[in-house]
Amino acid sequence: MNPSKAHFPFIKMDEAGIDMQGNPYHSLEEAWIQHVALNPNAKKSNATIESWYEKSTEYWKQQESTVNGMLGGFEKLHDDDIAESKQLLQQVYFSKLANRNEMKRIALDVGAGIGRTTKFLHCPLFDEVHMEDVVNIFVDKAQEYVNNPKLTQRICCPMQQFVPYANTYNVIWIQWWSI
Numbered sequence: 331m332n333p334s335k336a337h338f339p340f341i342k343m344d345e346a347g348i349d350m351q352g353n354p355y356h357s358l359e360e361a362w363i364q365h366v367a368l369n370p371n372a373k374k375s376n377a378t379i380e381s382w383y384e385k386s387t388e389y390w391k392q393q394e395s396t397v398n399g400m401l402g403g404f405e406k407l408h409d410d411d412i413a414e415s416k417q418l419l420q421q422v423y424f425s426k427l428a429n430r431n432e433m434k435r436i437a438l439d440v441g442a443g444i445g446r447t448t449k450f451l452h453c454p455l456f457d458e459v460h461m462e463d464v465v466n467i468f469v470d471k472a473q474e475y476v477n478n479p480k481l482t483q484r485i486c487c488p489m490q491q492f493v494p495y496a497n498t499y500n501v502i503w504i505q506w507w508s509i
């Protein structure tokens with residue numbers, strides 16, 4: 331096995347397809363390497379990188395501001411998704427890393443959409459929550475949807491340009507989202 335894949339044994343990256351220029355690729359890894367990661371032309375061209383992100387942003391702007399929209403039509407996964415995520419947070423953060431003497435715990439939900447995880451996962455477990463997403467319609471909707479004074483900051487910004495506050499967050503969470 332390629333050692334760089336040793337830590338990600340569950341990720342299947344062999345899906346073939348056609349890229350933005352109509353060129354075929356044999357795996358997602360190959361597409362990423364060719365277009366953004368290792369291609370010296372891509373690195374020099376901000377336009378290539380911007381169009382990579384624009385396609386995704388355009389897609390998300392067309393999606394409904396609902397749980398179903400956030401889950402790509404798989405609303406039925408919501409309850410299990412939140413339950414499993416709570417379990418993960420308990421196992422990884424609360425039972426191992428959390429400092430019991432902490433006065434205030436703050437979570438940052440990145441690519442949060444309308445705040446589905448902010449509302450059901452982070453608000454119940456943290457004292458304060460900040461959220462970020464690139465689509466302003468989602469960020470606006472979150473105020474009413476989350477409807478919780480613990481949500482103190484809603485930031486509309488692309489992740490690739492986002493600089494979170496330093497030394498502020500106990501947990502930075504990214505769910506159902508890749509860059």
Ligand SMILES: C[S@@+](CC[C@H](N)C(=O)[O-])C[C@H]1O[C@@H](n2cnc3c(N)ncnc32)[C@H](O)[C@@H]1O
Nearest residue numbers: 390400441442443446463464465488489505506
């Ligand atoms: C599948 S939804 C998941 C939303 C939320 N994390 C959840 O689990 O309900 C993906 C989210 O990523 C956001 N997103 C996509 N590209 C982004 C980018 N470059 N910067 C910030 N957010 C982005 C979309 O607007 C969308 O809200």
